[in-house]
Amino acid sequence: MENIKHHIDDQLLAAYSSGALPAPYGLVVSAHVSMCDECRARLGAHDTAGGAVMDDLPPIEVSGDLKAKLLEMLDEPAQDVPTYERSGIFPGPVMEALKGKPPKWKHLGFGTRQCILSHGKEGSVRLLYIPPGQAVPDHSHNGLELTLVLQGSFSDEGGQFGVGDVEIADESDEHTPIAGPECACICLAATDAPLRFSSFVPRMLQPIFRI
Template sequence: MTAITHHISDAMLAAYAAGNLPTPFALVVASHVSLCAECRAALEAHQAVGGVMLEDSRSVRVSDTLRSGVLDMLDDPYSPEPVYERTGIYPGPIMQALKGKAPRWKSLGMGVRQSILSDGDEGSVRLLFIPPGQAVPEHSHSGLELTLVLQGSFSDETGYFGVGDVEIGDEALEHTPIAGAGDPCICLAATDAPLRFNAMIPRLLQPFFRI
C-alpha cells in the first residue's frame, strides 16, 4: 500500500473520540483509522484526554430507582453481536456494517456500482465500485462528503487519492472524480445531504439511486 497522504482532520478525530459524529461519518473515520497509523495515534491521544477529563469530573448522586434499573439491565441475558475482522480490502468496521457478508452491488450505469450500507436521517454511507478510467459525473455538495479509497485510486481537481486516503468535500468543492488505471476504484463514501449533479440525466436518476 502506498503512503497515506490525505488524512482525517484533527477536529473530526476529536468529534469521533467524543462520540459526536453521525454514524455514516463515524464508519469512514473508523475504517480510515484502521488503515492509518498516524490518525490512529492522534485518535488515541484524543481518547486519552477524554479519559483524563472523566477522571477529573465530579461525581453526581443518582436516585435508587436509576441505580436499580441499571443493575437490572446488567443482569438481563443478551446475545452480543459477532465481531468481524478485516476481509480482503474491507477493514473490520466495514465488515461489521456488512454483517460479515459480501457487498450487494447494484448498477448505476457505465460500469459503476454501489452497495448502500445505511441510509437515514443522519445521512448515507455506501461502497462505490468505479472501473479504471471511468469518471463520476461532475457534481458539488449540499453538505459534507467523506470518501475513503479501499482499492485502486481516483483523481479530481484537488489531487490524487490512493488506498487509505480520505477526501473531505464540502459545499465549496465541485469536482469530477476519475478512477485511476489498474484495479477498479472501490471507495467508502458518506454524505449528510444529497449531491448536486450538473448534468440533467444524473439529476433525473438521483432519486432512484439515493445519492
C-alpha cells in the same frame, strides 16, 4: 498501512472519539483508523484527553431507583456480539456493516456500481465501484462528503487519492473524480445531504439511486 497521504482531520477525530459524529461518517472514520497507524494514534490521544476531562467532572447524584436498575443490568448475562475481521479489501468496520457478506452491487451506468450500507436522517454511506479510467459526473455538495479509497485510486481537483486515503469535501468543493487506470476504484463514501450534479441526467436519476 504505509503511503497514506490524506488523513482524517482532528475535528472529525474528536467528534468520533466523543460519540458525536453521525453514524455514516463514523463508519468511514473507523474504517480509515483501522488502516492508518497515524490516525489511530491521534484518535488514542483524543480518547485519553476525553477521559481526563470526564475524570475532572464533579460527581452527579442519581436516584436510588436508577442505581438499582443499573446494578440489575450488570447482573444480566452478556450477549454475544459478533466480531468482524478484515476480508480482502474490506476493513473490519465495513465487514460489520455488510454483516459479513459480500457487497450486493447495483448498477448506476457505464460500469459504475454502488452498494448502499445505510440511508437515513443522519445521512448515507455506500460502497462505490468505478471502472478504471471512468469519471464520476461533475458535482458539488449540499453538506459534507467523506470518501475512503479501499482499492485502486482516483484523482480530482483536490489531488490524487490511493488506498487508505480520505478525501474531505464540503459545499465549497466542486470536482470530477476519475478512477485510476490500474484497476477499478472501490471507495467507501458518506454524505449527509444529496450531491449537486452539474448535468441534467444525473440530477434526474438522483431520487432512484439515492445519491
